[in-house]
Amino acid sequence: MTKVAEKEELGLDKAKLDKIISNYTGKPGSILGILEEAQKINSHKYLTKGVLEYIAQKTDIPVSRIYNIITFYAFFNLTPQGEHSIIVCRGTACHTRGSKNLLDFLINSFGFKEEDFSQDGKSFLTTKDNKFTIKTVACFGQCALAPVVEVDGNIYSRVTTEKLRKIVKGIK
Ligand code: FES
Incomplete structure (x- = not known):
C-alpha cells in the first residue's frame, strides 16, 4: 500500500501511529494513551474505523473492547471535528449557574437550531466549513x-x- 493510500485509509500518518504504539508497548493502561495520541495526530481530531482496526491488530486488543473504551470516554471522537472545539459543561453545578444560556448563545451564533443539537441524542455540532465544533460534557470536575x-x-x-x-x- 502506498503512503497516500495508507493515510486515506487510516486518516493519519501510519509511521507516526506505529511510533505511538511502540512508545506505549508494555505500559499499564497503554490503550488510552495510544487512542488519545492517535486522535491528536488526525487533522480532524477523530479516530477512523481503519485506525481502530489497526490499533486492535497491533495491540492484540479486540476491536469491540476498543469501541467500548471510546464510547465510554466523551473525549474520543468517531466523526470529524472542527478546527476549533468549544465544549460547554452541562453538569448540575454549571447548569444552575447558566450553562444552558451559554450553549444557546453558541447554537445561535453559529446559525444552528436548538433541535439540531438534541435530536437523536446527538451531542455535538460542526459548522459546514469544519471550523468549529460545539459539544457538551457531563462535568469537567471543576x-x-x-x-x-x-x-x-x-x-x-x-x-x-x-x-x-x-x-x-x-x-x-
Ligand atoms: S458541573 Fe460543570 S464542572 Fe462540574
Whole structure:
C-alpha cells in the first residue's frame, strides 16, 4: 500500500501511529494513551474505523473492547471535528449557574437550531466549513468554577455570555 493510500485509509500518518504504539508497548493502561495520541495526530481530531482496526491488530486488543473504551470516554471522537472545539459543561453545578444560556448563545451564533443539537441524542455540532465544533460534557470536575467552558483545550471558568462572546470572537 502506498503512503497516500495508507493515510486515506487510516486518516493519519501510519509511521507516526506505529511510533505511538511502540512508545506505549508494555505500559499499564497503554490503550488510552495510544487512542488519545492517535486522535491528536488526525487533522480532524477523530479516530477512523481503519485506525481502530489497526490499533486492535497491533495491540492484540479486540476491536469491540476498543469501541467500548471510546464510547465510554466523551473525549474520543468517531466523526470529524472542527478546527476549533468549544465544549460547554452541562453538569448540575454549571447548569444552575447558566450553562444552558451559554450553549444557546453558541447554537445561535453559529446559525444552528436548538433541535439540531438534541435530536437523536446527538451531542455535538460542526459548522459546514469544519471550523468549529460545539459539544457538551457531563462535568469537567471543576464544579467550583462553574459555569465552565473549554475552548481548544483551554478551560475558562465562571463564564458569562459576554465573556464567551469575546472568546469566540478571538478564535474566529
Ligand atoms: S458541573 Fe460543570 S464542572 Fe462540574
